[in-house]
Amino acid sequence: MRAEKRLLIGLLGVFVCLTAGAREYIQISDPNFRPYPLAVPDFKDLGNARDAAEKGCETLRSDLGISGVFKMLDPRSFIADQKQEGLSGATINFGDWINVGAEGLVKIGVGRTGTDLTLDCYLFDAAAGKELLHKKYRGPTKRLRKLVHKFADAIIRHFTGNPSIFFTSIVFSKRINKKSKEICIMDFDGHNERCPIRNGSINLLPAWGGKGESVYYSSYLHGGPYLYRYDLRTKKTVAISKAPGLNIGVSASPDGKHVALTLSKDDNSEIYVLDAKGGHPQRLTRDWAIDSSACWSPDSKHIAFVSERSGNPQIYTMNADGSSPKRLTFKGNYNQTPDWSPRGDWILFNARDERLVYDIFRINPESGEIVRLTQDQGNNEHPTYSPDGNLVVFSSTRTGESKLYVMNADGTNQRLISRKKGEYTTPEWGPWVGVK
Amino acid sequence: MRKTCIFIAGLLMLPVFLSGCPKRAPQPEIDAAETAMAGIEDTKDCAPEAYQAAKTMMDKAKALLKEERYDEAKTALLAAKRLAEKARAECDKKRKEEEERKKKLAAAKPEPTPAAKTVENKKGPADLVTVYFGFNDSNLSDETRRTLAANAEYLRIHSSLRVQVEGHCDERGSTEYNLALGERRAMTTKKYLVKLGIDPGRIEIISYGEERPANPASNEDAWAQNRRAEFLKLK
Numbered sequence: 001m002r003a004e005k006r007l008l009i010g011l012l013g014v015f016v017c018l019t020a021g022a023r024e025y026i027q028i029s030d031p032n033f034r035p036y037p038l039a040v041p042d043f044k045d046l047g048n049a050r051d052a053a054e055k056g057c058e059t060l061r062s063d064l065g066i067s068g069v070f071k072m073l074d075p076r077s078f079i080a081d082q083k084q085e086g087l088s089g090a091t092i093n094f095g096d097w098i099n100v101g102a103e104g105l106v107k108i109g110v111g112r113t114g115t116d117l118t119l120d121c122y123l124f125d126a127a128a129g130k131e132l133l134h135k136k137y138r139g140p141t142k143r144l145r146k147l148v149h150k151f152a153d154a155i156i157r158h159f160t161g162n163p164s165i166f167f168t169s170i171v172f173s174k175r176i177n178k179k180s181k182e183i184c185i186m187d188f189d190g191h192n193e194r195c196p197i198r199n200g201s202i203n204l205l206p207a208w209g210g211k212g213e214s215v216y217y218s219s220y221l222h223g224g225p226y227l228y229r230y231d232l233r234t235k236k237t238v239a240i241s242k243a244p245g246l247n248i249g250v251s252a253s254p255d256g257k258h259v260a261l262t263l264s265k266d267d268n269s270e271i272y273v274l275d276a277k278g279g280h281p282q283r284l285t286r287d288w289a290i291d292s293s294a295c296w297s298p299d300s301k302h303i304a305f306v307s308e309r310s311g312n313p314q315i316y317t318m319n320a321d322g323s324s325p326k327r328l329t330f331k332g333n334y335n336q337t338p339d340w341s342p343r344g345d346w347i348l349f350n351a352r353d354e355r356l357v358y359d360i361f362r363i364n365p366e367s368g369e370i371v372r373l374t375q376d377q378g379n380n381e382h383p384t385y386s387p388d389g390n391l392v393v394f395s396s397t398r399t400g401e402s403k404l405y406v407m408n409a410d411g412t413n414q415r416l417i418s419r420k421k422g423e424y425t426t427p428e429w430g431p432w433v434g435v436k
Numbered sequence: 437m438r439k440t441c442i443f444i445a446g447l448l449m450l451p452v453f454l455s456g457c458p459k460r461a462p463q464p465e466i467d468a469a470e471t472a473m474a475g476i477e478d479t480k481d482c483a484p485e486a487y488q489a490a491k492t493m494m495d496k497a498k499a500l501l502k503e504e505r506y507d508e509a510k511t512a513l514l515a516a517k518r519l520a521e522k523a524r525a526e527c528d529k530k531r532k533e534e535e536e537r538k539k540k541l542a543a544a545k546p547e548p549t550p551a552a553k554t555v556e557n558k559k560g561p562a563d564l565v566t567v568y569f570g571f572n573d574s575n576l577s578d579e580t581r582r583t584l585a586a587n588a589e590y591l592r593i594h595s596s597l598r599v600q601v602e603g604h605c606d607e608r609g610s611t612e613y614n615l616a617l618g619e620r621r622a623m624t625t626k627k628y629l630v631k632l633g634i635d636p637g638r639i640e641i642i643s644y645g646e647e648r649p650a651n652p653a654s655n656e657d658a659w660a661q662n663r664r665a666e667f668l669k670l671k
Contacts, residue, residue: 173611181647202647205612223642225615246619246643249612262616264643267623269616290616306613312572313613334572336610350610358608382610426611 025161028068028390029343029409035071036159038064039102039126041082042075046111046120052141053110056119056148060106062189063152063166066415068390068408069159073102087122089131097126104132106155117141121151123158133158145191165386169430170393171206171215172404175423183217183230188386188429190404190417197230197237205426209252209259209276212430216240216250216259227261227278240278249292252276253300253320260284260294260303271305273320284322296320297340304328304338304347304365315349317365328363331370337382340365341409342389348373350381360394362409373411385409386429393417393427462506465513469494472520479527486523493519531579538661539565563590564599564667567625568660572609574620576628584625587667588632598670601625603643604650606659611645618643625665640670 026036040061043053065072080096087107097105107122116138123133133154137147149166156164168188174195175181183197183206197203201221209216213232218225227241227250241247245264252259256276263272263281271284271294285291289309296303297317304317307325312333318325329335334352341347346362353359358379363370374380378398385392390409395402404418404427418424473494479487497512564587567580576584591597603622605614622641630636651658 178648178652202644204647220644245641246615248615262612264616264619269619290613290620292612292616293610306610308572313609334609336613352608379608 026069026159028160036069036103037073037101038070038104038106039073039078039097039100040064040075040106041078041080044082044087044107044109046109046118048112049110049117052112052117052144056108056110056144059145059148060108060152063149063164064155065413066189066391066406066417067152067156067164067166068413069156070104073100077101087120089122089124089129092124092129094124094126094129102126108151113138115140117144117147119147119151121154123155145187162388163432165388165391165429165432167433168387169212169433170404170417170427171208171430172395172427173204173206173217173425175425183215185215185232185430186418188406188417190419193418193420196232196235205248205250207250207252207428208430210256212433216252218246218248218250241274241281249294251295253296254298255300257300258320260296260305262292262294271303271322273303282321284318284320285325293337295338295340298342298344302340304340306336306338315347315363317347328365328368329370330368339384341385342387346409348383348385348392350383360392360411371410373407374414377414380405382426384428387432391429393429395425395427460506461501461504462510462513465510465517466501469497469513469517469520472517472524476520476523476527479523482530483523483526486519486526490516490519490523535579535583538568563587564669566664566666569621569663569665571606571659571663572617573663574617574624576624581628584628585632588629588634591629591634591638598638598640600640600642600668600670601629602648602666602668603641603645604648604662604664604666605646606662607646607649607654608659609646611647615643615645618645621663621665 027033040057043057045053061072064070077100079100080093085092087109103126105124105126109120111118119137121135121137122131124130125132135151135154137150139147153164153166165188169185170188171183171185173181174184180200181202181204182195183203184193184195186193197217199221201219203217203219206215206217209229215230215232216227217230218227224242224247226239227247228237229240230237241261241263243263243265246269247261247263249262250259258273258275260271260273262269268288269290269292270286271291273282273284274280284303285307287309289307291305291307293306294303301320302317303320304315306313307316310327313336314327315329315335315338316325316327328347329349332351332353335349337350339348345364347365348360348362350358351361358381359375360373360380360383361370362373378396380394380396383392383394391406392409393404393406396405402423402425403416404424405414406417407414473490476487476490493512493516497509497516500509500512565583567583601622603618603620605618619641622643626636626639626641629639649658649662650664651661
């Protein structure tokens, strides 16, 4: 009897906690989604940290802007007396923020303690004049971006109930000169670019392996091109597939068990599935047409791919064992590079339109509904989803040389993210990683 | 009475003579003209005026045939045949000039070798000639077949020579699909050489997709130069 009572009280407690925590989260994929108007005024220098305050503010505005969740209000429109205002709610005249259209307000102060920076971070509901978050971070100056990402992540979790993509990375291939292409990695916002695969040869079509601890890529270093895997922790490369001809276009299954790729050892490009170490090859396609660009469904049970078995390249799907191939795209005569959304509801692809321009579209694999995402901005190619499915990274020639851009999954909020010289191609957004 | 009968019979026959029933459609001329016309479908773009003239004349001949004006039709058919032959000749000449131009271009721009160590640091000799392809196409045109026949001849003479056929694409389309397409171009080229009697063991293939353009520009001319299969001598 007493035990039962205790159980009842316990359950009641859980219920109360759940209802208290229930908030209406912003769903960016909701058709009625409206970006949340947010004001991020300049960070306050709390002493000897002017540079850090400026850089930190730039990082936070960029993070929250790229996330697609917010309408970032123009700081030049702010009317509040920011010198007068402090960080805490009691010092803020919320009317001044409501008057410029803000629903949310971020206030951050940066101070310096020895070689460390301290960040005092607030998030307010401007209309209610209510504090939503108050967090403090401390770390070395060189980790400023990470400290800011942490608060940006807290803001995203508060509004969406999900982790942010602020600690994810993007892998891509970059042409440095006529002879060589390197495999490079950068943070989701284009910062911190590094090129671990740099060997003077052509290295291309990189893809993430495992939980982001390795990168698959193809290289002409020893002919082929052959498929290799680079381990980001040990910095070692191993050969995965060296069949005669092409060993390209790898895609790791989300369950981590297999990789799909294109091999041409049968006189023609066909899709194969190997185990993660390159063993037990299993042939999935059998026809005289080019079959390539395999990508997995989020449950690892299906594969989308490109085939020209109808006479020109189109998007198809099939089961992961190669059975039940089904043509998905019927519009246009040049559809390529599919990428399946993490929720499974859309497949991104690249199409050549009637003006012979390459643009990005998405198709619903069930209904066949097609939505155009880019238009009138040069050639836009090779789209892949962020791990939360809310954003898309792609390459575009809108300014001449091919660069990398990020947009919301509905095509809005397009932003240049690559920052250096060189031709950036074939980006793939990496999986979730924990907050470091 | 007998005379009357003959007269009546003659009268009955008259319309037959008048309608020219004994005259037949000029079948040999029709066949010759149709054969000539069938062979010029591809000249529409390269010799548009001659093609159009031949087509108009052929349509006229057909109309005359329908009206059973066979003499006039015969003249028109002969004219259509001549015009078709003219279109063919014009187009062939243009193509030959184009091929020559591309040969010169290719020769003027020696391509650096791939990373493969076995490949010589020099483009194949002028006798092995680069061949070109249409957009998203790996089929061999008549022109290409002729070039490959010459290349096969060269390989027969230099019987110890081994070559690598490199398949290339223009920059349009995805990296991966272009690698597959380049592979197919190299493969088709190799297969044709093998069909012409070259030992398959002497021919290796590799695809560079869009990675090694002969002309890095982004225009139709450059793309046409980049959709190609090149030959490299192996040591």
